[in-house]
Structure formats: C-alpha cells, structure tokens
Amino acid sequence: MNFDYYQTGIKEATFSVEDDQIRVRKNDGISDWQTVSGEVEADYTERLHFDLVKAIHELIDNPEVVAGIRTGVTFHTSTGAIYQPTTDEHLWIQREKKPAINLVVAAGKVVGLQVAVRNMGTVIIRPGFEKDTVLAEWQEQGMLVTDPFEIQPHYTKMVSMRDGVKLATEIFMPADGQAKHSVILGRTPYGRQLFYKDYERFVQRGFVVVLQDVRGRNDSEGDWLPMYYEREDGQDTVEWIAKQDWSNQKVGMIGGSYGGYVQWAAASSGTPYLKALVSIVTAGGPFNDTIYKNGAPMAGSLAWFFSTSERKFHPEKMLRNDWDELMKIRPLSMIPQVGLGHEIPGFSEFMKHKHYDEFLAQMDWKVRANNIHVPALIQSGWFDDNGVGTTEAIRATNHYTRGSRKLILGPWVHSGNAQYDLGPVHLGENALRFDIDLQHVRWFEHFLNGVNNGVDKEAPVEYYTLNTDKWKNADQFPPTEQQTSWYLDCENGKLLPEKPTQESIGKFDYDPTNPIPHLIDVSQNELEFPNDYAEVEQRDDVLTFTSNELAEPMTITGWFKAIFYASSSAVNTDWAVRVTDVYPDGRSINIDDGVMNAIFYDGPDKPQLLKPGKVYKFEVETQKTSIQLAAGHQLRVDIASAANNLIFPNTNTEAGADGNHPVTAHQTIYSGGKYSSRVVFSEES
Numbered sequence: 268m269n270f271d272y273y274q275t276g277i278k279e280a281t282f283s284v285e286d287d288q289i290r291v292r293k294n295d296g297i298s299d300w301q302t303v304s305g306e307v308e309a310d311y312t313e314r315l316h317f318d319l320v321k322a323i324h325e326l327i328d329n330p331e332v333v334a335g336i337r338t339g340v341t342f343h344t345s346t347g348a349i350y351q352p353t354t355d356e357h358l359w360i361q362r363e364k365k366p367a368i369n370l371v372v373a374a375g376k377v378v379g380l381q382v383a384v385r386n387m388g389t390v391i392i393r394p395g396f397e398k399d400t401v402l403a404e405w406q407e408q409g410m411l412v413t414d415p416f417e418i419q420p421h422y423t424k425m426v427s428m429r430d431g432v433k434l435a436t437e438i439f440m441p442a443d444g445q446a447k448h449s450v451i452l453g454r455t456p457y458g459r460q461l462f463y464k465d466y467e468r469f470v471q472r473g474f475v476v477v478l479q480d481v482r483g484r485n486d487s488e489g490d491w492l493p494m495y496y497e498r499e500d501g502q503d504t505v506e507w508i509a510k511q512d513w514s515n516q517k518v519g520m521i522g523g524s525y526g527g528y529v530q531w532a533a534a535s536s537g538t539p540y541l542k543a544l545v546s547i548v549t550a551g552g553p554f555n556d557t558i559y560k561n562g563a564p565m566a567g568s569l570a571w572f573f574s575t576s577e578r579k580f581h582p583e584k585m586l587r588n589d590w591d592e593l594m595k596i597r598p599l600s601m602i603p604q605v606g607l608g609h610e611i612p613g614f615s616e617f618m619k620h621k622h623y624d625e626f627l628a629q630m631d632w633k634v635r636a637n638n639i640h641v642p643a644l645i646q647s648g649w650f651d652d653n654g655v656g657t658t659e660a661i662r663a664t665n666h667y668t669r670g671s672r673k674l675i676l677g678p679w680v681h682s683g684n685a686q687y688d689l690g691p692v693h694l695g696e697n698a699l700r701f702d703i704d705l706q707h708v709r710w711f712e713h714f715l716n717g718v719n720n721g722v723d724k725e726a727p728v729e730y731y732t733l734n735t736d737k738w739k740n741a742d743q744f745p746p747t748e749q750q751t752s753w754y755l756d757c758e759n760g761k762l763l764p765e766k767p768t769q770e771s772i773g774k775f776d777y778d779p780t781n782p783i784p785h786l787i788d789v790s791q792n793e794l795e796f797p798n799d800y801a802e803v804e805q806r807d808d809v810l811t812f813t814s815n816e817l818a819e820p821m822t823i824t825g826w827f828k829a830i831f832y833a834s835s836s837a838v839n840t841d842w843a844v845r846v847t848d849v850y851p852d853g854r855s856i857n858i859d860d861g862v863m864n865a866i867f868y869d870g871p872d873k874p875q876l877l878k879p880g881k882v883y884k885f886e887v888e889t890q891k892t893s894i895q896l897a898a899g900h901q902l903r904v905d906i907a908s909a910a911n912n913l914i915f916p917n918t919n920t921e922a923g924a925d926g927n928h929p930v931t932a933h934q935t936i937y938s939g940g941k942y943s944s945r946v947v948f949s950e951e952s
Contacts, residue, residue: 268283268285268328268393269281269282269284269394270282270283270284270393271391271392271394271397272389272390273389273391273392273402274314274315274388274389274468275387275388275468275708276405276704276705276708277412277415277468277472278412278413278415279294280292280294281294282303282319282323283300287324288302289303289319289323290302290303291303291307291311294413294415295417303319303320304320308320310464313464314464315382315389316366316384317366317382317384322368322380323391325344326370328376329344329377331345332344332350332377333376335350336350336359336370336376336377339352340352341362348364349361349362349363349364350362350370351696353696354696355696356372357372357373357399357400358370358371358381359372360699361687362687362688362693363687363688364686364688365682365685365686366685367383367685367686367699368380369381369382371390371392371396371399373399378393378399379392379393379396379399379400380392381400381701383685383699383700383703384685385523385547385548385682385683385685385703386521386523386547386646386703386704387465387468387703388401388701388702388705390402401705404705405705408705408709408720410705410708410712412471415471415472416442416471416473417441417442418439418440418442418467418470419439419440419441419442421437421438421439421463422438423436423437423438424436424438425488426503426507427503428489428496428499428500428504429499429503432482432487432488433487433488434479434480434482434487434500434504435459435480435485436459436478436479436504437459437460437463437478438475438477439466439470439475439476439477440470440475440513441470441471441472441473441474441475443473445473446512446513447512448473448475448513448514448515449515449518449711450474450475450477450508450514450518450519451466451474451475451476451518451519451520451715452476452478452479452508452518453466453476453477453520453521453522453526454480454497454500454501454520454522454526454533455479455480455481455525455526456480456481456485456491456493456525456580457484457485457525457575457580458480458484458485459479459486460485461580463478466478468704469711475513475514477504477508479504481496481497481529482500484575484578485578485579485580491578491612491613492612492616493525493557493575493617494528494532494553494557494630495629497528497533497630498536498632498635501530501532501533501536501538502533502536502538504533505518505538505540505541506540508540516540517540517542518541519542519544519545519710519715520543520544521545521547521707521711522547523547523548523549524547524550524681525550526547527546527547527548527549527653527656527660528549528550528557528632530545530546531544531546531549531632531639531660531663532632534632534638534639534640534641534643535635535639536635537638537640541641542641542642542714543641543643543715544641544643544644544645545643545644545710546643546644546645546646546657546660547646548646548647548648548651548683549653549656549657550653551653551655551656551659551660552627552630552633552659553627553630553631554627554631554871555659555871556653556655556656556659557653557656558627559864560655560861560913560914561862561863561871561887562621562623562863562864562866562871562874563841563862563863563864564599564618564914564915564923564924565914566594566915567652567785567787567789567794567912567913567914569590569593569594569602570584570585570587570590570789570792571792572603572611572614573585573587573603573606576603576607576609585789586790587606590790590912593605593606594915597926598925598927599925600614600615600618600619603615621874621923621925622872623872624872632659632663633659633662633663636662636663636664642667642714643664643667643671643672644672644707644710645657645660645664645673645674646675646676646677646703647675647676647679648676648677648678648679648680648681648683648684649677649678649679649890649892649893650678650679650680650683650689650692650793650797651679651680651683651795651890652681652794652795653681654890655890657676658890661674661744665743669723669727669742670723670727672727673706673710673725673729674727674728674729674730674744675700675703675706675730676728676730676891677731678692678694678733680795680796684700684703685699687699689796690796690797690798690799691797691798691799691854692733694733695735695736696736697737697738698731706722710722726740726741727741727743728741728742728744728746730744730824731893732822732824732893732895733892733893733894733895734894734895735822739893744825745824745826745891745949746824746949746951747824747949747950747951747952748949749950749952750949751947751948751950752766752946753945753948754766754767754939754943754944754945755904755938755944755945756771756812756938757771757772757773757810757936757937757939758938760773760811760813761812761815762812762902762904762946764814766939766943767938768939768940769940770937770938770939770941771937771939772936772937773810773935773938774933774935774936775807775808775809775934776807776931776932776933776934777808777907777919777931777932777934778808778929779909779916779917779918779919779930779931782909782911782916783803783808783809783907783909783910783911784910784911784912785843785860785911785912785913785914786799786803786857786912787912794912794913795860797856798856798857799854799856800855800856800857800905801853801855804847804903808907808908808909809905809906809907810905810907811903812904812905812906813849813902813903814901814903816851816899816900816901817896817897817899817900817901817902819898820897820898821896821902821950822894822895822950823893823894823896823949823950823951824893824949825891825892825948825949826888826889826948826949827844827846827858827861827889827947827948828886828887828888828889828948829861829885829886829887829888829889829906829945829946830885830886830943830944830945830946831884831887831938831944831945832884832936832942832943832944833883833885833935833936833937834879834880834881834882834937835865835877835879835919835932835933835934835935836879836880836933837879837919837930838876838878838919838920839864839865839866839876839877839917839918839919839920839922840865840877840908840919840932840934841862841864841865841908841909841910841916841917841924842862842863842885842906842907842908843861843862843905843906843907843909843910843914844887844889844905844906845857845860845904845905845910846858846860846889846903846946847902848894848900848902849901849902850900851900858892859889859892860889860910861888861889862887862910862913862914863887864917865885866923868883868884868885876921882937904946906936908932908934916929918930919931919932
C-alpha cells in the first residue's frame, strides 16, 4: 500500500507500507526505495514533527481504528489516542494530543493523515484521495507541486555587518536555471541548522533561502545581547542579499517568536529591499512584552534565558523542577549563577535597566513604526504569551492600505495551530488551520514574485471566536470600534453595566513572600496557557468583580482595558488584572490578563514612586481575544498585586522586585461615585 507525502503543498516522497515494513522513495526522480529506520526514520521525524513510523503502525490499516470509525462516535484506542468525528465525513480529529495526528477517512477506512504544526501542514495520503484533504485547496490555487525544483548544495558565508562582526549565513538555491531569484530570509538565535528542513520547501518552489545565526549565537561572531543589534544587523543582511548576483532585490522574511521580532526590527530600519513579512507569534519590545511586562520584570522568561545562556541553543535547560526556588533569589541577576553556575551577561544587563531608557528604546521597533511599510501577514493566537508583540505589530501597521496587511488570529498558544485541547479549553473541529502555510506562500508569491493570486483582495482579518468554533472575516481588528464599559463595584464584588453612584472601597494585603500564582508550568515555556482560577480567587489577596449571569450569549473581540483607581501603603508595587469566563459549575477559566509595575502610572519613561495612601488612576491592558460567553455564564475581573511565575513578586519597596527586604502592602481599590473604575472592551453586535 502506497502513500504520498506532501508538505506545504509539495509532493516530497512516497511511502510504501507492507506488513510491518515502511519504505520511502524521495520524489526527486533518482532515489531508490529506502527502509524507514535509523537515520532515515530520524530524518523524517524531524521533518514531520511527529513519529511517522509510530503513527503509521498505530493508525493505518489497524482493525481497532477501523472498528472505532465504524461506530461513528468518539473512540479511544488501546494506545491512548482519542479520535472524534467531524462534520467533514473524511476528517477525524485527534483530541488531547500535540500535534494532533488527524485521520483522513474514506469508506470507513483510514486513507491518510493530516497534521498542522504552527506554520506548516503535512498530508500523507493514498493516491486518489487528495481531494479529501487540504491539498484540494492547493490545487484550486494552482500551487500544488508534484515536481519540485531540486536544491543545490547549500553553503555558508560569513557576512560582515557594519561594525565588522561576521554572521554565519547559509544560502540555499534552487536548481531551476534562473539567474535571479526572490529571497526568503530567516534569522534565528537557535542555530540555523535547526531550520534547514523547514525552509527547504521554499527553495523547492524557486525561492533562494538565506538562514542566518544572529549575532553572538551558534556560528556567528560577536556578543549575544538579545534584541539589541537586530535592527542594524537585519538591515545589513537584507542589503547584502540585495547586492548578490542571484538576488532580484526582493526579500521576504518569515519566522516565529524571536524570528518574528527580527523581521519587525529589520523593517523598522526602512530598508527598501524588504518587500514582505510573515510574522508568526512575534516577540515584542523589551519593556512591554519580553523582558518586562509594563515595567514588571518577567519571571517567565527565565527558562528562555537559560536555554540561550550559551552560544549554542540548549532547550533542555528549560526543564527544571526548582524554578520556584530559583525565582526567590535576589538580586535577580544572581539567579543564573545559582541555577547554572555562571552569569548570563544579557540577563544581567537587562536587570540594570529598570525603566524605559535609551538602552531599551534601541530594541523597541514600534517607536520606529513610521519607517515600517512592508506588506505583512501577521499570525498569532489568543493564548500566545508574546501576544503583546502581535498587538504592537497590529498597531504599527494600522496605517497600511487595504491589501498590504493580513491578520490571522486563532485559538492558539505560542507554539500553536497544532492541538485541539488546551487544558480546560476544548476547541472545535475548525480550530486548526491546515491551510496556514498556503497563506504564507501566497503572500510571498504575490509580494515577491508579483503573482496576481488575489491575496490582497481578501478579507484583511480572519479570526476565530472561542466557544463558537467559527472563523470570521473583518476589515479591521477589533472588528468594531464601539467600546463597552462595565464598572467595578467594591461594595459587593459586582461587575456592572452601569456605574455605581455610591463610592465604595475594596481592600487586600499583598505579601510578597506568599504571592498569588499565575498557573503555568515554567518549563513548558507557555506563559498564557489557560487554566481554572476558581481556587486562586478564594485567596484573601485578590479582589474579584463578577457580573450577573448573562441572559443571552455575549461576544467580545479585542482587548480588555482595566481602568481603576487605587492606593497603596507601599512606595512601589504591582497590579495584576485577570479576566475570566465563569461557568455555572464554578469554574473560572482565564480569558486574558495584564500586569504593570505601578510606578509607571504616568508612562514607561516616567517612573515615580507612589505616595502611600494617595489615590492614583491606573490602566492595565490585557492580551487580546475573541470569545463568546454563553448564556448563564458570568464575566469576572480579578485585581491582585502578583502573578508569580509570570512576573517576579514586587517587594513593595523602592527596590521593587529586585529587593531583599519585602514588606506587606495594604492595597485599596476605589469604585463608584467619582471613581469610574471599570473594564472597557469591544462587544460584537
């Protein structure tokens, strides 16, 4: 039995499954059949991002799976896999698994597998059943490739930056007989070799691919200081590419997280050769997103700093069971010394810059948004822990003309578009986008190669609304500019659609030695994973404001902004705001959250110690979402002064989170009368 293997709409190989043996033949016209074992098996596991051999043995022609499919309802296999039917008779989705290895079914039997992993889709299918998969969409766009270009042997160049530092740069060229090509650039701190296989798909379509280790990482020269050099180095690299004989001077960039940040940094230089961005879960600036969250130093970034603490990337350094103890060490700059036995110079440097100064401004690409004009496809998820970075990207491009910006916002975590279940949040069958890489390639084909494929004529925004399992189109984000305000009432802990006339106060004590938790596993490096906060909300150091039960469903799309009046007995403290969906059974599932260091109430570059007892106005903006709250549910807003695991606890002293002598702060929230404490959001009609 043969199966064709497609990745990003390209036929890569054919697998032969005979009894217990799996063989493969590459789709290059010259390769022979090879047994899929050893190095060959490892190679395909790396390419596919899942265990191919295990998947085929467990799912293809397995009587247990066939019997489950014939029941027509959700079934469990003896290996623990859970499969659910969908409204598409040919698709069964896998629950509780990342990535979800979904079944393509015909006549009650498995004829293939379909998998999405953040920025690419994989299809393994019996010939003749391609129409039952996302390959039909590739075919409809005229972009299904069954005879890909061969790839010439890649080679390394050490490319000089303006200060003479040389960066290791890998060049991949198609054997297509063309003299000049559009170029797709990826820049990474994780080692360019890690991305060779993922980027080959662009070379097979006729693009030149350039992969580069950023300064101080892997094989590049220089010192590693995250984000600091990326604007200049990105510009220098793009302009070096434009001068090469094989370049047509049209460069696109793609990448996720830090690989998204470097795109916006390069774009903010104003280089004229950068023509297209595909920004995936981009990291944002150091003060609001990556190092600090509105001035509050991020504890959740420790795992990432540990993994990049040496020149080579070591993801295993994220996996620890002592994060709780490490996070208690002060000064903060000593944490790596205790945890790793050596300093992390970049982390130490960042901890010296506790407010928005010239050092942090150097890395803040959004302040140079006037230089950014590059057509951009922006992809992120509601539970992306770099969601603030995507917010910055959206706002930096709001001036774009229609057709030069596309937003795809899904129900995903940072490593998203791969799973249907996120802890207590169970997504519907439409949650994953098997066509996500089709959208990426169409973007590049249009803006780099001039292909009139209509991508600039489609809806500028596509977004998924939680609890509806529906994707929607809009002209802008949020889709409505109309704002709704619901007011805090400290008298009875209510969240009300009308402002209370009577002033009232709510009080709590914040003890930095017993901070309220942000419910995540730091080792997972997913800082906005959904969870049930009902038990946390029973603590004495959090105020909750809960609406009445909704009489009918309410859909909220956009950001929440908490605007509230508060005083503290401390000269320095933090505020943490969380918005949750309260179920009739009492569960309180986080929708969004936001934090701030209170001394930045007047702006990121104007830190001012608080006067104890003085009432200040604070504004905390959360991540973004689109969610439908069901009838009978309630909307809740929590206000606390800590989010342990996300940010380091503030000591309530002038030293802030970096202090050694914590004191308890007595916090007061004011509502009603002259205090319009409220949460503002966009409600869809």
